[in-house]
Amino acid sequence: MGNFIASKEEEYSKWYLDIVQEAKLVDYSPVKGCMVIMPYGYAIWERIKGVLDEKFKETGHENAYFPLLIPYEFLEREKKHVEGFSPELAVVTTAGGEVLAEPLVLRPTSETIIWNMYSKWVKSYRDLPIKINQWANIIRWEKRTRPFLRTTEFLWQEGHTAHETEEEAESETLFILNLYKKFIEDYLAIPVFCGQKSEKERFAGAVATYTIEALMQDKKALQAGTSHYLGLNFAKAFDVRFQNKKGEMQHVFATSWGVSTRLIGALIMVHSDNKGLILPPKIAPIELIIIPIFKRDDEVNRRILEYATTIFEHLKREKFRVDIDKDIKNSPGFRFSSAELKGIPVRIEVGSNDILMGCVTIARRDKDKTSKYQVSVKELSSKLKDELESMQCDLFRRALEFRNLNTKEIMGVGAHSYATFKTYIDEHLGFVLSSWCGSEMCEESIKSDTKATIRCIPEDFKNRSLDNLTCIYCNTEAKYLVLFAKSY
């Protein structure tokens, strides 16, 4: 098991690919860039989906479903949108044995088809707001793909809301950004920086794009979710107008936002180790695995299995997501490795010694084997609750320490600052907080020079003074503090 996985320190990229395959999260399909999400990988997605779906509904959003196929002409109606998505489109030209008069594209995102429908649905301010979410598959023809992180087909949710006023739409954009941040931090135990994207990195068709940026263990950043304020761009493109309270006709303000199966990639890359996956308890499809330690004696084994099964049933009743491993052929060591590979947060060993003591032995996935200990069956439930909670906190804290350790400030304060910046980005990677004049020229020069991009204008540092700071590249007056990083 464990030895099929490359070392994270030596071959990070192979390590990642080994984990997704060995833990049976995905498999490669015969269609280039399209992954098969296997049952265990899909179970993680179902956990993510379940939690987010509930949060969306609690806050007044409804689910709906819009067509996969979009007339190409729809994309052309928003100039930047079509520019941004054209290179990635897959196009249906033939259907039902006939060449189509108008080609249909597979949705790369659904703003156009949805706003076409909103033009039918919105007539008066009484029809607003519309807050619709869709769970769907998306196709973007990517040149270089990697399971979960960038695939030709992926699963996501996309929210599309329509509002009377600019303020309301902007506040929805930030509300969702914050909902994402809280979810990713609380459930996935991944610390994130939030903030606006630079104009260059904006979603094609947005007025403002807000992003959530996480740091992987190879110190590259990953965009984990985005929330866009679309202004009137799509309302104008699809002529969506309504009669406002004053009786005047006006266009509708829009937002859109999404997270995808990419989150599973982030989850793997932030927490896992050379033994395999490590899943935060709150998102793990299986929180606990009971592993009876069988002997060479059938009668003893019968009793061990009976004892383990009683505990299993008890924990199920207590609403733990628990599994039991009844494999009698393989060694305990092999079975421990399998459970570790799958990232199950807590292992519960049941041996004959445990039975004698009225105990079980529990081991946490994120700690080494010397830390495992016996717990009496009586105390088991409450002890497990504690361990799962503290594991969740520990994983977040560890990731946060790593992120902070790898977030460096290198401000523009003179001509040689950029040299320091460049050397640091090249050698250390991570996030670099720096000062920028706001020009796309500097942004592009830095990118072509270092491969680092502006990840966002972080909210976290928005109260910091820019006094005396200059652009890290051109040395003119700084207008923004921004986070640079190499990224996925």
Place this chain on the structure above:
Amino acid sequence: MGNFIASKEEEYSKWYLDIVQEAKLVDYSPVKGCMVIMPYGYAIWERIKGVLDEKFKETGHENAYFPLLIPYEFLEREKKHVEGFSPELAVVTTAGGEVLAEPLVLRPTSETIIWNMYSKWVKSYRDLPIKINQWANIIRWEKRTRPFLRTTEFLWQEGHTAHETEEEAESETLFILNLYKKFIEDYLAIPVFCGQKSEKERFAGAVATYTIEALMQDKKALQAGTSHYLGLNFAKAFDVRFQNKKGEMQHVFATSWGVSTRLIGALIMVHSDNKGLILPPKIAPIELIIIPIFKRDDEVNRRILEYATTIFEHLKREKFRVDIDKDIKNSPGFRFSSAELKGIPVRIEVGSNDILMGCVTIARRDKDKTSKYQVSVKELSSKLKDELESMQCDLFRRALEFRNLNTKEIMGVGAHSYATFKTYIDEHLGFVLSSWCGSEMCEESIKSDTKATIRCIPEDFKNRSLDNLTCIYCNTEAKYLVLFAKSY
């Protein structure tokens, strides 16, 4: 409201289309034959999905996700499969700005891509059974479409299982058939006939197709779900072999099965009336709607709303799916009609008279207005539980009576039987239970003559004797009792 809906008796087809639009279940999209499933329609689908998903998981099935795009060549590997699906395929020929070397089809069903993966996953009997389900969108290029019943894109679940033995695969096929039947009868309150399809009506690539057939209010039948025993057809096409317990290599036995958003069409057509939708309580997204009856007095209205809100909160805590209508502008009559249009099972009226008495007034969607009555707040919960349960039973019973009334036996017993059969099918429609020799010639002759097809060889009558019966068409010896009907 109600008056936008055509009369079921006069214009059945328009009545159906009016309901799906007026109750905001679907809207037409700009892409021919593709529907937009609106929030209320999607909420019904989420209820169906939630219940079925739980039943699949309880019985050892796991969810996964396979690619939308399938190499055309895969379909060609199973001769009947490609013959059956070729006319309906949508084909991607261009992607990422380039013409594809090999065209990719949008999945019309996923047997081929899944069995291609199973060939990688199955090596030994220890890898079996595989019991995977997928929730996905499906594309079939249909010439004549109708919302929910037949659309170019629809949502469904498709189960694909792999087994060591023929017996196990056959038993899975029937297990799922029975699961579907129970679900459709218990939750959707739709009585169904189960049975095998004739060879002509079989799924393209199956050894045996089992179906579930329901009768709509226009006395046409609707296929509501299918479960296929695929034998070794796909294992052979994709060379899926395993080492069995004796150490020999053998092919894997397969099943596949699915139900789709078509079920929503059945739900509408079986229960609804000229006022709109009627939803069985167990599947209704909203079981109860509280409608405060406002007056022309603000202070009275404040108290009515407060009283109604207390009841609303109470019923929510009791886990009812309950909504409250705070609309103060429209008349109670208008608001009652809206709730009726949406098919909400029970309406709870709260007027000032109710408050004085410590009561509310409850009205069931499936009964006329003279049957509404007052209930004390104290007894409300238990009374509502009773009403919802008995409404569920009543709807099923009513549909069953209708179905039985419209299921006629006309057996082949002599030369003039077919004339009776034909007249009956033409004039009365409904199911006709008849005797058949088993030849495709007779089956096709009957179809071209009467437009009725063999819906299934029903399980319900399998113990009936065929003695002295002849084929209703050719008068030779009868081999099967079959149900004929005109259908969707």
